[in-house]
Amino acid sequence: MGGGRRNAPPERRPTCRGGRTALAQADVDEQSKQRERLVAEVARLRKLRKDLDREWRGLRWSAIPTLLAIPAFFLWGVIGSSLVILGVGSIVVTAAYLILVRRKEYEGDIRIVQREIAILDHAAASRS
Numbered sequence: 001m002g003g004g005r006r007n008a009p010p011e012r013r014p015t016c017r018g019g020r021t022a023l024a025q026a027d028v029d030e031q032s033k034q035r036e037r038l039v040a041e042v043a044r045l046r047k048l049r050k051d052l053d054r055e056w057r058g059l060r061w062s063a064i065p066t067l068l069a070i071p072a073f074f075l076w077g078v079i080g081s082s083l084v085i086l087g088v089g090s091i092v093v094t095a096a097y098l099i100l101v102r103r104k105e106y107e108g109d110i111r112i113v114q115r116e117i118a119i120l121d122h123a124a125a126s127r128s
Contacts, residue, residue: 028127031120038117042110049106056099062092 066088073081 028124031124035117035120038113038120042113042117045106045110045113049103049110052099052103052106056096056103059092059096059099062095063088 066085068088069081069084072084076083
């Protein structure tokens with residue numbers, strides 16, 4: 001059936017460094033690239049979170065337009081000043097809510113990506 005292949009030496013797979021096959025080395029290289037991408041993603045998310053912290057510290061300045069309630073009181077009375085206070089207050093509270101939600105979202109994403117990095121590291125350690 002096999003022709004003259006019966007006594008032929010077994011075929012060898014091409015090998016690379018350390019006796020690994022080319023396919024296994026490509027897999028290791030791909031995992032290394034994946035890990036680098038994940039580490040870069042963690043760095044990007046941490047930078048975004050730092051930007052949110054800066055926005056949070058600057059949020060108090062958003063309440064300054066509340067001072068417009070004083071001239072609004074003299075021009076339009078209690079209703080005008082109340083509307084200014086409610087308008088500015090709702091903008092500040094909405095901005096604070098959005099900052100807090102995005103901060104929690106980034107923290108969750110960082111945890112997920114770090115978990116993926118740990119899984120890659122564990123898989124690489126188990127191969128060695």
